[in-house]
Amino acid sequence: MWCVAAGVPMRTIPIVGSEVMKLPQYAKVQVLSESMIDYQGSPALFFDVMYVQSPKAVSQGWVYSGYLETFREEFEEGLVKIDNPTPNLGDAAQYFIWHGQTQYNACGHICVSYCAGWDAELEDFLELLRSKKLSFITRVFPGWRGRGTSDADLDIMLSLFDYQLPSMRVAAALYDRIAKRTMLTPGRLTTLLKDNRVIYSVKINAQTGRLARQGVLHWVVLEEIAPDEFWGSVKLYNPFNNKLERYEWQQLVESGGVPYGIVVPR
Numbered sequence: 001m002w003c004v005a006a007g008v009p010m011r012t013i014p015i016v017g018s019e020v021m022k023l024p025q026y027a028k029v030q031v032l033s034e035s036m037i038d039y040q041g042s043p044a045l046f047f048d049v050m051y052v053q054s055p056k057a058v059s060q061g062w063v064y065s066g067y068l069e070t071f072r073e074e075f076e077e078g079l080v081k082i083d084n085p086t087p088n089l090g091d092a093a094q095y096f097i098w099h100g101q102t103q104y105n106a107c108g109h110i111c112v113s114y115c116a117g118w119d120a121e122l123e124d125f126l127e128l129l130r131s132k133k134l135s136f137i138t139r140v141f142p143g144w145r146g147r148g149t150s151d152a153d154l155d156i157m158l159s160l161f162d163y164q165l166p167s168m169r170v171a172a173a174l175y176d177r178i179a180k181r182t183m184l185t186p187g188r189l190t191t192l193l194k195d196n197r198v199i200y201s202v203k204i205n206a207q208t209g210r211l212a213r214q215g216v217l218h219w220v221v222l223e224e225i226a227p228d229e230f231w232g233s234v235k236l237y238n239p240f241n242n243k244l245e246r247y248e249w250q251q252l253v254e255s256g257g258v259p260y261g262i263v264v265p266r
Helices: 107-116 122-132 134-140 151-158 186-193 249-256
Strands: 008-011 019-023 030-039 042-054 057-064 096-098 101-103 196-204 216-226 233-238 243-248 261-265
Touching (some): 019 057, 096 122, 107 122, 107 151, 107 196, 107 216, 151 261
Antiparallel strands (some): 030 042, 196 216, 196 261, 233 243
């Protein structure tokens, strides 16, 4: 189950126990047992739950059932193989250790691996880059600590595969020569994604990895747009969680701002 509100109290015993912690919104918990408690003359259901933030930060306590709901994992996890993830279970799935350093900014490398269908570990891809594009690795991983990547950097990584380069920029692909402007619309992007993917720049919440109006710059891969009367929904690959995710069209627009990224043929 997951927590549907922010700052939900977890207590040693229901209602009156000492507070163990406050659960963040969308925290995933494991239900261990349940108990009906009399609250002001009426029964109320409470769950004894375990919340794992990391191997060294495991909390257990009672939470009112009204704050918890079941959820369904629509998409599988681990779409890009990462051999040496960080041991902290609360870390993003994209965080891993390479050459003794924790890598936090590898979203571009992971997106390229995903688009290219790289079926070995991500670390093997980085070692291939190291052997073929040493100057790139030296620049992007100074002291073996990864930094952010640009659309030009994405092209350098794609050059290891059979792609025609330079890649078309998404702003150019959506440019209308009559209107003389880039037109980011559900229909135009749907057409573009029939034969292509788009590695697209967005902003995300640094804790959850979800698309946000303000936050950390991040690369995702646009997979599919489903237009409807409410603009539509978006299916994308998010390296932060290493899985496909679904959003509303307006969330993508607000998170992405001016379209920035590259078009990658399927």
